[in-house]
Amino acid sequence: MVKIIVDAMGGDNAPEEIVIGAVQAVNADNDVKVVLVGKKEEIEKSLSGIEYDASRVEIVDAAQVISNDESPTMAIKTKKDSSLVKAFDSLNEDGAALVSCGATGAVLVGAFMKAGRIKGVSRPALAPMLPTLTGGRVVLCDCGANVDCKPLHLVHFAIMASEYAKVMLGVEDPRVGLLNNGVEAHKGNELVKETYDILKRTEGINFVGNCEARDLLSGDFDVVVADGFNGNIALKSNEGAAEAVVKLILEGVGEGGLRIKLGAALMKPLLKSVKKRMDYNAYGGACFLGVNKVVVKSHGASKRKSVTASVLQAKELASRNICEEIRIGIVAFNQNNAATAQNEE
Amino acid sequence: MVKIIVDAMGGDNAPEEIVIGAVQAVNADNDVKVVLVGKKEEIEKSLSGIEYDASRVEIVDAAQVISNDESPTMAIKTKKDSSLVKAFDSLNEDGAALVSCGATGAVLVGAFMKAGRIKGVSRPALAPMLPTLTGGRVVLCDCGANVDCKPLHLVHFAIMASEYAKVMLGVEDPRVGLLNNGVEAHKGNELVKETYDILKRTEGINFVGNCEARDLLSGDFDVVVADGFNGNIALKSNEGAAEAVVKLILEGVGEGGLRIKLGAALMKPLLKSVKKRMDYNAYGGACFLGVNKVVVKSHGASKRKSVTASVLQAKELASRNICEEIRIGIVAFNQNNAATAQNEE
Numbered sequence: 001m002v003k004i005i006v007d008a009m010g011g012d013n014a015p016e017e018i019v020i021g022a023v024q025a026v027n028a029d030n031d032v033k034v035v036l037v038g039k040k041e042e043i044e045k046s047l048s049g050i051e052y053d054a055s056r057v058e059i060v061d062a063a064q065v066i067s068n069d070e071s072p073t074m075a076i077k078t079k080k081d082s083s084l085v086k087a088f089d090s091l092n093e094d095g096a097a098l099v100s101c102g103a104t105g106a107v108l109v110g111a112f113m114k115a116g117r118i119k120g121v122s123r124p125a126l127a128p129m130l131p132t133l134t135g136g137r138v139v140l141c142d143c144g145a146n147v148d149c150k151p152l153h154l155v156h157f158a159i160m161a162s163e164y165a166k167v168m169l170g171v172e173d174p175r176v177g178l179l180n181n182g183v184e185a186h187k188g189n190e191l192v193k194e195t196y197d198i199l200k201r202t203e204g205i206n207f208v209g210n211c212e213a214r215d216l217l218s219g220d221f222d223v224v225v226a227d228g229f230n231g232n233i234a235l236k237s238n239e240g241a242a243e244a245v246v247k248l249i250l251e252g253v254g255e256g257g258l259r260i261k262l263g264a265a266l267m268k269p270l271l272k273s274v275k276k277r278m279d280y281n282a283y284g285g286a287c288f289l290g291v292n293k294v295v296v297k298s299h300g301a302s303k304r305k306s307v308t309a310s311v312l313q314a315k316e317l318a319s320r321n322i323c324e325e326i327r328i329g330i331v332a333f334n335q336n337n338a339a340t341a342q343n344e345e
Numbered sequence: 346m347v348k349i350i351v352d353a354m355g356g357d358n359a360p361e362e363i364v365i366g367a368v369q370a371v372n373a374d375n376d377v378k379v380v381l382v383g384k385k386e387e388i389e390k391s392l393s394g395i396e397y398d399a400s401r402v403e404i405v406d407a408a409q410v411i412s413n414d415e416s417p418t419m420a421i422k423t424k425k426d427s428s429l430v431k432a433f434d435s436l437n438e439d440g441a442a443l444v445s446c447g448a449t450g451a452v453l454v455g456a457f458m459k460a461g462r463i464k465g466v467s468r469p470a471l472a473p474m475l476p477t478l479t480g481g482r483v484v485l486c487d488c489g490a491n492v493d494c495k496p497l498h499l500v501h502f503a504i505m506a507s508e509y510a511k512v513m514l515g516v517e518d519p520r521v522g523l524l525n526n527g528v529e530a531h532k533g534n535e536l537v538k539e540t541y542d543i544l545k546r547t548e549g550i551n552f553v554g555n556c557e558a559r560d561l562l563s564g565d566f567d568v569v570v571a572d573g574f575n576g577n578i579a580l581k582s583n584e585g586a587a588e589a590v591v592k593l594i595l596e597g598v599g600e601g602g603l604r605i606k607l608g609a610a611l612m613k614p615l616l617k618s619v620k621k622r623m624d625y626n627a628y629g630g631a632c633f634l635g636v637n638k639v640v641v642k643s644h645g646a647s648k649r650k651s652v653t654a655s656v657l658q659a660k661e662l663a664s665r666n667i668c669e670e671i672r673i674g675i676v677a678f679n680q681n682n683a684a685t686a687q688n689e690e
Contacts, residue, residue, distance in 0.1 A: 133589055144526055147534040181489055181577035189492040189574045213578040214585030229534045232526035233558040233575050237582030240559030244478055245590040245623060252615040263611025266604045270597040278590060 001033050001056070002315045005095040008038035009065045009083035010102020012301050015039070018101060019046035021307025025315070026056050028308065032315050035090050037062050038083040062086040068300070072105035076113055088114035097294035097314035099285065101302045107295065108145050108288060115291040118323060120330040123153045124290030125228065126297065127161050128235065129168060130280045134219030137283060139165050139174075142228040143235050145288070149227035151194040154178070158205050159333055160289040161223040163325040167317055168287075174222035177211030179230055184210070191227060199225075202333065213237070242278040246271075284313035289326060294318045346378050346401070347660045350440040353383035354410045354428035355447020357646050360384070363446060364391035366652025370660070371401050373653065377660050380435050382407050383428040407431040413645075417450035421458055433459035442639035442659035444630065446647045452640065453490050453633060460638040463668060465675040468498045469635030470573065471642065472506050473580060474513060475625045479564030482628065484510050484519075487573040488580050490633070494572035496539040499523070503550050504678055505634040506568040508670040512662055519567035522556030524575055529555070536572065544570075547678065558582070580625075587623040591616075629658035634671060639663045 006022045008015045015038050022034045033056040036043050040061040047057070064082035066075045079085055084102055088110050091098045098115075100107045108126065117124055125142035132138050141161035146153060158176050165174035178196055180188045185196065187210060199207040211224050213234050226234065249271065253264040264271070284306065285298035294317045298310040351367045353360045360383050367379045378401040381388050385406040392402070409427035411420045424430055429447055433455045436443045443460075445452045453471065462469055470487035477483050486506035491498060503521050510519035523541055525533045530541065532555060544552040556569050558579050571579065594616065598609040609616070629651070630643035639662045643655040 133592060147526060179578065181492060181574050181581075189572075192574075213581035214588070216582065217585060217589050227534075229526050229537075230575060230578055233524065233578050234582045236526075236558035237561065237579045238586040240562060241583040241586035241623075242590050243559070244562050245587050245619060247478060248619045248622060249615065252619060253612075256615055259611045260615050263608045263613075263615075266608025267598075267612055268608075270594065270601055270605050270608075274590060274593045274597060277593060278586075 002031055002096045002318050003033045003035060003094060004311050004314050004318075005035045005037060005087045005090045005098045006311065007083050007087045007098070007100035007102050008036040008043050009062070010100040010107075011298070013303055014101065015042050016046045017302065017304045018307050019043055020050065021302070021304035022311055023047065023050055023052045023057060024304060024308045025311035026052055029312060029315060032056065032311065033058070034311065035060055035095065037087040037090060038065075039063065060086055060090055066103055066106045068103045070103070070106070072103065072109040075106050076110045084110055085114075091115060091293050095293065096318035097296065099296045099298060099307070099310045099314050101298045101300055101307065104144070104297055107297045111288050111291045111295040115293040115295060118290055118292055118327050118330065120327065120334050121160070121290040122156050123149070124288055125157045125160065126286050127164055127289050128280055128286035129283055130217060130235070130238065131277050131283065132217050132219040136219055137169055138216065138221050139168070139223045140216070140231050140235055141223065141225055141289065143231040143286065144228045146228040148229075149191060151191060151198055154191070154195040154225050154227060155198050155202065155333070156290070156330060158199060158207070158223065158225045159329045160326045161225065162205060163322060163329055164287060164289055165222045166325075167320045167322055168313070169222055171222050173206045175206055175208045175220070176223045176225060177208055177221035179213065179216070179224050179226035179234060180210035181212070182210065183212055195225070202337070204329070204332065246275055284309040287317065292323055294322060347376055347441045347663050348378045348380060348439060349656050349659050349663075350380045350382060350432045350435045350443045351656065352428050352432045352443070352445035352447050353381040353388050354407070355445040356643070358648055359446065360387050361391045362647065362649045363652050364388055365395065366647070366649035367656055368392065368395055368397045368402060369649060369653045370656035371397055374657060374660060377401065377656065378403070379656065380405055380440065382432040382435060383410075384408065405431055405435055411448055411451045413448045415448070415451070417448065417454040420451050421455045429455055430459075436460060436638050440638065441663035442641065444641045444643060444652070444655045444659050446643045446645055446652065449489070449642055452642045456633050456636045456640040460636040460640060463635055463637055463672050463675065465672065465679050466505070466635040467501050468494070469633055470502045470505065471631050472509055472634050473625055473631035474628055475562060475580070475583065476622050476628065477562050477564040481564055482514055483561065483566050484513070484568045485561070485576055485580060486568065486570055486634065488576040488631065489573045491573040493574075494536060496536060496543055499536070499540040499570050499572065500543050500547065500678070501635070501675060503544060503552070503568065503570045504674045505671050506570065507550060508667060508674055509632060509634055510567045511670075512665045512667055513658070514567055516567050518551045520551055520553045520565070521568045521570060522553055522566035524558065524561070524569050524571035524579060525555035526557070527555065528557055540570070547682070549674065549677065591620055629654040632662065637668055639667060
């Protein structure tokens with residue numbers, strides 16, 4: 001049995017969609033047990049009328065909720081009775097993984113302070129997966145946890161995200177790219193140029209070269225490494241541009257004549273499936289790599305389906321001992337590169 | 346008469362599409378004169394059979410061509426008889442502006458070395474325009490000329506791009522945003538946090554705050570400022586994601602049944618217009634701001650229409666004395682911020 005702690009109050013659609021999504025994961029996988037943390041009465045209300053195995057759904061009462069507007073550090077430190085802090089407490093007790101759709105900053109700070117950094121990891125990092133044009137997915141790491149980075153941090157991201165890709169994408173030797181402003185080896189700012197040189201000589205990382213932002217979704221990479229600032233820009237640009245195209249099409253249909261409207265009606269299933277395929281939130285959450293327990297941050301707008309996907313994802317990662325795999329990979333790198341590791345941490 | 350120097354050999358479709366595009370600009374605007382620089386015989390061949398006012402089309406012979414694979418600095422220094430170097434020579438002689446679809450690096454190095462940096466400008470920067478969802482355009486500056494930046498550089502980009510937006514977008518007081526990983530004032534890496542503080546207190550810049558990458562096309566900004574590395578990531582992510590959506594739709598149509606195919610046929614004009622609207626290359630080129638003459642870099646894949654747009658854009662910028670406006674704006678800022686300017690240049 002794998003015990004997944006769920007922050008039932010985090011996200012725009014909490015608690016109802018979170019609770020239903022979590023219970024659907026229980027129904028889908030006999031090895032999953034969920035602990036729903038939040039306002040007990042509201043959780044019970046959301047549970048009423050759904051069928052599930054009650055022995056695998058537990059509730060932990062928590063009176064407070066952490067919002068997006070709060071300082072993450074202050075919130076984690078002072079709101080001891082919040083759903084998120086209590087969820088981390090349950091995680092530390094006997095949980096295998098934690099899932100939250102709450103404020104990203106608070107989830108990251110909580111993971112860092114409560115679950116703790118894996119010894120040897122210079123910086124934990126946030127790693128969402130994006131759908132590729134070839135029907136697969138690509139792990140983008142980091143995406144916002146670390147806005148100012150050194151080369152060692154990016155190399156650690158590559159090691160952690162490679163372990164993550166092995167589990168999530170089922171590839172043996174993930175192809176790692178470095179987000180850059182050109183494909184040539186000499187391209188980039190100081191940070192990525194130095195990172196390039198280390199990645200190139202590091203055994204155990206299948207470094208295939210620079211990845212231009214326009215090739216992020218090409219399917220040529222299983223992992224793309226970036227500092228948190230650049231990764232965030234790439235992630236959100238992709239989101240914005242895909243939404244822009246869809247919006248322009250819908251506007252055009254709205255303003256269009258009968259032919260256009262008829263065409264749109266006929267094409268509707270396709271347009272919907274394209275929109276869904278571009279929506280990286282549908283594939284589960286972003287994993288916070290480099291802390292001692294599995295922490296999955298699902299999108300704030302998540303509905304039940306995403307929550308179910310995130311809980312099952314968290315279960316898979318915990319079952320496969322992702323944290324231990326990351327620890328082993330990082331320790332091996334640090335031992336072989338003692339000088340680099342010490343210099344830059 | 347405004348004399349526009351055109352690198353006739355630069356770009357994937359040179360010289361024919363370049364030559365025809367340039368001549369069509371001559372035909373469209375009686376105040377435009379073009380100087381076509383490149384292999385004389387090939388240019389004459391491309392000109393044969395087109396009607397135009399021969400008094401406003403000049404040819405300057407140049408035997409060499411600079412390719413994308415060459416070191417930009419070496420190429421500019423050694424290929425004295427290349428179309429690009431000779432174009433810069435013509436520009437310095439009596440040209441008002443230069444247009445090239447050639448290798449970006451070589452165009453930037455050429456502009457820097459041959460036209461020269463405007464006195465007071467810390468770093469010239471590349472500024473393309475992207476189409477917004479509200480039907481307008483947004484200037485993104487820098488997009489790759491400067492991959493490692495200091496706050497002063499970004500502030501100078503804001504001043505230069507504001508002057509550029511006044512001419513190109515016809516707005517009096519361009520709204521300037523700072524590309525960031527969140528909208529809140531405290532967000533960002535060290536570079537953008539410091540830049541934020543300077544932009545906020547600088548008179549003459551209409552700074553409206555941080556711009557998340559997903560809001561780049563929202564229409565809420567006339568100018569978005571970034572270091573060249575991040576600007577490049579944002580630009581190319583947008584390009585990649587928009588292309589991905591279009592590709593997925595086309596694939597779906599190809600694999601779809603009769604209903605989907607009929608729908609697509611009916612919707613074709615709309616899909617084409619959306620694709621065109623998202624294609625920032627259709628709106629002319631990216632201007633290299635901060636050098637003493639107008640230099641417009643049009644996309645390598647430009648066809649005649651883009652070339653015409655770029656020549657007319659270059660003419661407009663030269664007529665409106667954009668370089669002098671930039672100089673005045675930068676001098677005023679540097680005088681009022683002597684400490685900042687000296688510290689960081």
